[in-house]
Amino acid sequence: MQDTTHIDVLIEARWVIPVDNHRSVLNNHAIAIHQGKIIDILPIHQAQSKFNPEKAFFLHNHALIPGLVNLHTHAAMILLRGLADDLPLMEWLNQHIWPTETRHVNESFVRDGTHLACAEMLRSGITCFNDMYFFPEASAQAVLDVGMRAAIGMIAIDFPTAYASDADDYLAKGIALRDTLHPNPLLSFCFAPHAPYTVGDKALTDILTYAEQLESPIHIHLHETTDEISIGLKTYGKRPIEHLHQLGMLGPSLIAVHMAHLTDQEIELLKQHGCHIAHCPSSNLKLASGFAPITTLLDNGINVGLGTDSAASNNRLDILEEMRLAALLAKAYSKRADALPAHQALEMATINGARALGIDAITGSLEPGKAADITALDFSDLHLLPCYDPVSHLVYAAGRDQVSHVWVNGKILLENKQLITLDSTALYNRAAYWEECIKSTHNLTDNNQPGKSQ
Amino acid sequence: MQDTTHIDVLIEARWVIPVDNHRSVLNNHAIAIHQGKIIDILPIHQAQSKFNPEKAFFLHNHALIPGLVNLHTHAAMILLRGLADDLPLMEWLNQHIWPTETRHVNESFVRDGTHLACAEMLRSGITCFNDMYFFPEASAQAVLDVGMRAAIGMIAIDFPTAYASDADDYLAKGIALRDTLHPNPLLSFCFAPHAPYTVGDKALTDILTYAEQLESPIHIHLHETTDEISIGLKTYGKRPIEHLHQLGMLGPSLIAVHMAHLTDQEIELLKQHGCHIAHCPSSNLKLASGFAPITTLLDNGINVGLGTDSAASNNRLDILEEMRLAALLAKAYSKRADALPAHQALEMATINGARALGIDAITGSLEPGKAADITALDFSDLHLLPCYDPVSHLVYAAGRDQVSHVWVNGKILLENKQLITLDSTALYNRAAYWEECIKSTHNLTDNNQPGKSQ
Numbered sequence: 001m002q003d004t005t006h007i008d009v010l011i012e013a014r015w016v017i018p019v020d021n022h023r024s025v026l027n028n029h030a031i032a033i034h035q036g037k038i039i040d041i042l043p044i045h046q047a048q049s050k051f052n053p054e055k056a057f058f059l060h061n062h063a064l065i066p067g068l069v070n071l072h073t074h075a076a077m078i079l080l081r082g083l084a085d086d087l088p089l090m091e092w093l094n095q096h097i098w099p100t101e102t103r104h105v106n107e108s109f110v111r112d113g114t115h116l117a118c119a120e121m122l123r124s125g126i127t128c129f130n131d132m133y134f135f136p137e138a139s140a141q142a143v144l145d146v147g148m149r150a151a152i153g154m155i156a157i158d159f160p161t162a163y164a165s166d167a168d169d170y171l172a173k174g175i176a177l178r179d180t181l182h183p184n185p186l187l188s189f190c191f192a193p194h195a196p197y198t199v200g201d202k203a204l205t206d207i208l209t210y211a212e213q214l215e216s217p218i219h220i221h222l223h224e225t226t227d228e229i230s231i232g233l234k235t236y237g238k239r240p241i242e243h244l245h246q247l248g249m250l251g252p253s254l255i256a257v258h259m260a261h262l263t264d265q266e267i268e269l270l271k272q273h274g275c276h277i278a279h280c281p282s283s284n285l286k287l288a289s290g291f292a293p294i295t296t297l298l299d300n301g302i303n304v305g306l307g308t309d310s311a312a313s314n315n316r317l318d319i320l321e322e323m324r325l326a327a328l329l330a331k332a333y334s335k336r337a338d339a340l341p342a343h344q345a346l347e348m349a350t351i352n353g354a355r356a357l358g359i360d361a362i363t364g365s366l367e368p369g370k371a372a373d374i375t376a377l378d379f380s381d382l383h384l385l386p387c388y389d390p391v392s393h394l395v396y397a398a399g400r401d402q403v404s405h406v407w408v409n410g411k412i413l414l415e416n417k418q419l420i421t422l423d424s425t426a427l428y429n430r431a432a433y434w435e436e437c438i439k440s441t442h443n444l445t446d447n448n449q450p451g452k453s454q
Numbered sequence: 455m456q457d458t459t460h461i462d463v464l465i466e467a468r469w470v471i472p473v474d475n476h477r478s479v480l481n482n483h484a485i486a487i488h489q490g491k492i493i494d495i496l497p498i499h500q501a502q503s504k505f506n507p508e509k510a511f512f513l514h515n516h517a518l519i520p521g522l523v524n525l526h527t528h529a530a531m532i533l534l535r536g537l538a539d540d541l542p543l544m545e546w547l548n549q550h551i552w553p554t555e556t557r558h559v560n561e562s563f564v565r566d567g568t569h570l571a572c573a574e575m576l577r578s579g580i581t582c583f584n585d586m587y588f589f590p591e592a593s594a595q596a597v598l599d600v601g602m603r604a605a606i607g608m609i610a611i612d613f614p615t616a617y618a619s620d621a622d623d624y625l626a627k628g629i630a631l632r633d634t635l636h637p638n639p640l641l642s643f644c645f646a647p648h649a650p651y652t653v654g655d656k657a658l659t660d661i662l663t664y665a666e667q668l669e670s671p672i673h674i675h676l677h678e679t680t681d682e683i684s685i686g687l688k689t690y691g692k693r694p695i696e697h698l699h700q701l702g703m704l705g706p707s708l709i710a711v712h713m714a715h716l717t718d719q720e721i722e723l724l725k726q727h728g729c730h731i732a733h734c735p736s737s738n739l740k741l742a743s744g745f746a747p748i749t750t751l752l753d754n755g756i757n758v759g760l761g762t763d764s765a766a767s768n769n770r771l772d773i774l775e776e777m778r779l780a781a782l783l784a785k786a787y788s789k790r791a792d793a794l795p796a797h798q799a800l801e802m803a804t805i806n807g808a809r810a811l812g813i814d815a816i817t818g819s820l821e822p823g824k825a826a827d828i829t830a831l832d833f834s835d836l837h838l839l840p841c842y843d844p845v846s847h848l849v850y851a852a853g854r855d856q857v858s859h860v861w862v863n864g865k866i867l868l869e870n871k872q873l874i875t876l877d878s879t880a881l882y883n884r885a886a887y888w889e890e891c892i893k894s895t896h897n898l899t900d901n902n903q904p905g906k907s908q
Contacts, residue, residue, distance in 0.1 A: 081839075082846035086785075086795035119836050285782035286850070288791040315850040316837070325779070328739035337742040341540035382573050382881060383770070383854075385535075386889035388896070392536035396740070396769040400837075401855030427836060435840035442842070 008410060009033040009372070010053035012044045014379060015063040015390045018366035019350045023343045025390060031064060033372040036185070036410035040368055057405065061380035063390050065346070066365050067127025067149075067373035067408065068319040069353030072219070072257045072278035072307025074133045075142075076105075076113030078120065079434045081311040083442065089225065089287050096442075097312060101134075103441055104434070106162055110135040112430040114142035117317055119422050122148065124318040124400040125375035127408045128354070128363055130255070130278070130307070132192040132219055134163040137177050140187060147413055147421050149373060151357045153192030153219055154178060156203050167203035175210065185371075185409060188359055189214075190255065195221040196240040197231045204247055217253050217276075217358055220244075223266075224258035225289050241266045250275055255356045257307065258283075259297075260290035267293070271300045276356035279348070281325040282316070283309035294326060295334040298344065305353030318400050323349040327395055342395040376405035462864060463487040463826070464507035466498045468833060469517040469844045472820035473804045477797045479844060485518060487826040490639070490864035494822055511859065515834035517844050519800070520819050521581025521603075521827035521860060522773040523807030526673070526711045526732040526761025528587045529596075530559070530567030532574065533888045535765040537896065543679065543741050550896075551766060555588075557895055558888070560616055564589040566884040568596035571771055573876050576602065578772040578854040579829035581862045582808070582817055584709070584732070584761070586646040586673055588617040591631050594641060601875050602862055603827060605811045607646030607673055608632060610657050621657035629664065639825075639863060642813055643668075644709065649675040650694040651685045658701055671707050671730075671812055674698075677720075678712035679743050695720045704729055709810045711761065712737075713751075714744035721747070725754045730810035733802070735779040736770070737763035748780060749788040752798065759807030772854050777803040781849055796849040830859035 009032075016029040018041065030047035032040040042050070077097075084096035110133060121129060131139050132153035143150040154174025156167050164170040171191075178189040191207045193199040199207075199220075211218050222240060223229060232240040241262075244250055252274035259277050262270075270277070279292055297304050306322045308314050323345045330340035354364025363373045377394065381402050384393050406414035413420050463486075470483040472495065484501035486494040496504070531551075538550035564587060575583060585593050586607035597604040608628025610621050618624040625645075632643045645661045647653040653674075665672050676694060677683060686694040695716075698704055706728035713731050716724075724731070733746055751758050760776045762768050777799045784794035808818025817827045831848065835856050838847050860868035867874050 079840060081842075082851060083842045085843070085846045085850060086792050088791050092791070116836065116839060123836070282782060285786040286791070288785040288789050288793070290789075291786060311851075315846070316853075318853075328736060331742040332739040332745060335742050335744075337542050337546070337740070338540050339742070380882070382570065382577070382878065382885075385570060385882065385885035386533060386892070388535075388537045388889070388893065389539070392539045392769070396539060397536060397765075399770075399772075399853055399855065401853065424836065428834070428839065431836075431839035435842070438840075439842065 004050060004052035007032050007034040007039065007051050007053050009055050009057070010047055010051050011057045011059060011064060011374065011376070012047065013059045013062050013064045013376065016041055016366060017063055017065045017346070017391060017394070019066050019347055020365055020367060031366060031372070031374065033410045036371055038366060038368050038370050038372050041366060059376050059405065062376045062378050062404065063394065064366065065375050065377070065394065066350040067363065067375050067406065068125045068349050069305060069357070069364060070121060070126045070129035070308050070317065070319050071255065071305035071353040071356055072280055072309055073117070073129050073131055073317065074310035075117035075129065075131050075139060076110040076133050077310035077312045078117045078317065079109060079113040079431070079438070081315045083312065083438065092287070100438060100442060102161070104438060105134055107135045107138040109434065110138035111142050112434060114139045115146065115422060116427050116431055117311070118142060118146040118148050119419055119424070119427055120317045122146070122406050122414045122419060123403060123417070124320060125377070125403040125406060126317070126319050127373040127375065127406060130190060130219060130357060132194070134161055136174060140177065140181055144186065145421070147186070147411055148408055149186045149363060151188045151190050151217070152177070153190055155192045155194070156207060157194040157198050158200055158203065159198070167199065171203065171206060171210070178214070188357060190217040190219040190357070192219045195228065196243060197228055197235070201247060204249065208247065208249055211253055217255050217356070218249065219255045219257065221258060222256040223261045226261055229261060239266070241269065245269060258289060258292065260284050260292045262293055267296060267300055267302070270297070270302050275302065277302060277304045278307040278356065279304050279326060280307040280309040281322055281329055283313045287313055291329065291333050293333070294330045295336070295339045298340065303352050303355050304348055305356045306348050319349050320398060320400055323395055342391045345395045346391060372407050372410040374407045375403060377402040378404045458504060458506035461486050461488040461493065461505050461507050463509050463511070464501055464505050465511045465513060465518060465828065465830070466501065467513045467516050467518045467830065470495055470820060471517055471519045471800070471845060471848070473520050473801055474819055474821060485820060485826070485828065487864045490825055492820060492822050492824050492826050495820060513830050513859065516830045516832050516858065517848065518820065519829050519831070519848065520804040521817065521829050521862060522579045522803050523759060523811070523818060524575060524580050524583035524762050524771065524773050525709065525759035525807040525810055526734055526763055527571070527583050527585055527771060528764035529571035529583065529585050529593060530564040530587050531764035531766045532571045532771065533563060533567040533885070533892065535769045537766065537892065546741070554892060554896060556615070558892060559588055561589045561592045563888065564592035565596050566888060568593045569599065569876060570881050570885055571765070572596060572600040572602050573873055573878070573881055574771045576600070576860050576868045576873060577857060577871070578774060579831070579857040579860060580771070580773050581827040581829065581860060584644060584673060584811060586648070588615055590628060594631065594635055598640065599875070601640070601865055601867055603640045603817060605642045605644050605671070606631070607644055609646045609648070610661065611648040611652050612654055612657065613652070621653060625657065625660060625664070632668070642811060644671040644673040644811070646673045649682065650697060651682055651689070655701060658703065662701065662703055665707055671709050671810070672703065673709045673711065675712060676710040677715045680715055683715060693720070695723065699723060706730070712743065712746065714738050714746045716747055721750060721754055721756070724751070724756050729756065731756060731758045732761040732810065733758050733780060734761040734763040735776055735783055737767045741767055745783065745787050747787070748784045749790070749793045752794065757806050757809050758802055759810045760802050773803050774852060774854055777849055796845045799849045800845060826861050826864040828861045829857060831856040832858045
């Protein structure tokens with residue numbers, strides 16, 4: 001060991017799939033990590049003679065991929081998972097989600113919900129998520145408790161909630177939170193105006209000014225439904241994208257979520273302005289929002305990442321599932337079985353999300369100099385036999401049940417499927433607490449199916 | 455214990471979801487099993503005083519559902535999983551799947567492949583599958599080795615393979631196999647002509663005659679792609695459904711697979727004749743075949759079950775995944791978020807499949823008198839917290855990683871996620887053997903990505 005370099009961690013693996021520009025698949029390689037960063041990726045036999053790690057992992061049946069990036073969620077809404085399904089969007093929102101939120105959402109709800117969401121996301125191989133929810137100070141604290149990476153939303157919406165009274169109040173609180181926590185190696189911040197139909201022009205213009213000053217992305221729901229577009233046409237005589245364009249909001253800071261309804265001219269606008277898109281296929285299907293034209297967007301060189309949306313409209317926080325669904329849907333929707341091939345889907349789930357968030361110099365691929373945000377999947381599972389192409393398996397065959405290890409910033413957060421920084425019993429107890437609270441006000445009996453159970 | 459009845463097995467569970475006509479959800483119920491059959495379903499406290507079981511299971515965080523029915527697969531093709539993806543259908547078949555099958559498929563391939571497929575299906579909660587593949591004697595033997603339930607395809611196709619020389623030879627071999635094995639409590643038999651474009655009218659007519667004599671279903675690919683319909687129009691001047699109708703094949707024995715392209719008149723024909731449909735959403739998307747109009751079919755009272763298709767075009771043998779995808783797709787395709795609600799999706803995955811196979815008196819729901827074909831899912835998993843409606847979770851949130859126990863005909867085949875009748879090491883070794891054989895002829899290097907790897 002005399003001539004070896006001392007490092008913190010060495011991970012040996014059957015495959016390293018870095019999601020680099022060459023779409024490499026590296027056999028029997030190792031990743032060397034020191035002080036939270038990837039310092040080398042090299043063949044295992046070379047790594048063994050070059051490095052002297054404090055801790056080594058021998059994952060010889062595994063693939064290492066960049067930690068997955070969830071480009072759109074409302075993490076704490078996990079506490080409303082499955083509360084109301086199979087309903088038209090406005091009935092779902094007006095009669096179930098919004099009344100329940102009004103009654104229950106507070107800092108404690110957001111902290112507990114975000115902890116549970118972090119647990120699910122880590123076990124699904126996600127290392128970074130882009131959040132939009134009330135009480136972002138509680139989300140941020142939960143993320144730091146766990147040690148994940150997140151982009152915290154400085155949320156704005158025109159109507160009052162327990163969190164803030166009006167758009168100015170939302171923005172003041174969000175910016176104050178950012179001022180308190182910035183810079184932090186695990187946190188970044190996005191302005192998060194809910195949508196053009198819930199945030200007025202004054203607030204949108206203010207956000208644009210702040211976003212330029214702070215160099216922050218702007219994370220907004222856009223063109224999710226045809227109803228939203230009709231509202232735009234009625235309210236200001238334009239489709240929402242055109243309206244945002246006239247406000248000056250189209251640009252490389254914009255992360256537009258959903259985009260299930262787009263004209264060719266709108267796609268051209270998005271391309272010209274370098275906008276980013278968060279595609280949420282499960283949510284778009286479940287709420288019957290529509291089919292986003294992903295193949296056309298990608299063919300135009302527009303950056304598209306993947307989001308789960310909330311567990312109230314999905315009902316999983318599982319980017320592997322979104323990756324598979326995005327690849328499958330794109331083929332059928334474009335009528336081309338060769339559309340959105342596996343490696344491109346993997347890019348959407350990793351580097352594209354990081355790029356949208358402006359943190360692709362830090363995460364989203366496995367390359368020396370970047371943070372060690374890494375997910376390992378166990379390919380010895382029978383569900384992945386035989387194996388001719390590990391990237392095909394990652395996208396089409398693997399599920400989160402194969403996720404075995406997750407590191408963020410070089411720190412292990414999931415080891416052999418066990419959460420390291422979260423207490424599962426506490427998560428279970430807090431979820432049970434909120435379940436009881438919400439059931440008591442949602443007129444659900446213990447059998448969960450009023451009138452249908454014995 | 456004096457006044458109690460001795461039985462083989464009692465399973466206590468948090469929920470029993472029998473998939474009966476009332477869409478019941480039974481809280482804290484137990485299932486009593488004797489001699490392979492369900493003899494009672496009753497509240498746990500009553501079961502404890504009524505029965506004295508040889509073996510009891512205490513699944514107090516679990517939901518029990520009918521074993522899932524996979525209404526269309528080619529089980530042994532699991533050995534080709536991920537061999538070639540992201541390719542147009544005819545290139546995929548002509549350059550990859552068919553040449554590989556010609557080179558490798560024999561009895562040993564089918565036995566090993568079916569064993570591996572059974573392992574994956576059991577771990578995914580599937581208790582019964584409808585198979586269509588060469589060397590069905592090897593599939594049938596594998597099924598009996600494992601103890602699962604299956605409908606074995608008496609396959610027919612006009613071109614010769616290692617298995618048979620022409621349609622007459624295929625049929626003779628299939629019928630001889632049925633004669634040898636029938637009756638068997640775990641096996642049923644379907645005629646399985648591949649498709650109207652690969653099986654001529656003489657063989658189809660013969661099959662119709664035999665099927666009536668033997669009271670067997672007929673399992674056929676139909677209206678999978680627009681190409682198939684064009685071939686029909688060119689060959690006999692009709693769309694394939696109309697052609698089968700004129701041959702007299704439309705009827706309650708017909709299990710038509712895919713049906714991604716249907717006119718209103720065709721839907722009316724299917725309804726009038728009581729045909730059954732095997733919907734394979736992953737495969738239809740992955741091969742860019744199209745979107746089957748499932749909501750319209752169901753609204754017309756047509757029986758629709760779910761199939762995985764083979765692991766070469768899916769690439770999972772996972773009916774929970776198909777159930778979720780079917781429910782989500784139906785909503786977006788019909789533009790109605792309330793289309794195909796959770797309980798209806800669960801029916802598609804269970805009783806509807808059994809009904810199509812003509813075995814709904816035996817399996818497909820949990821009711822006294824039926825075989826004890828049961829799947830348990832562990833709802834204490836963090837991925838299913840909180841829980842307001844277990845049926846919502848089964849369809850939208852659960853995955854096969856929550857499947858903990860599976861019984862077929864009262865015999866436990868999966869216990870605490872461990873396979874009981876299959877040796878995982880042997881499965882792994884045989885999969886590795888075939889992987890090497892197939893790689894050696896498919897010009898794949900060890901790194902699986904020729905020209906792209908280091």
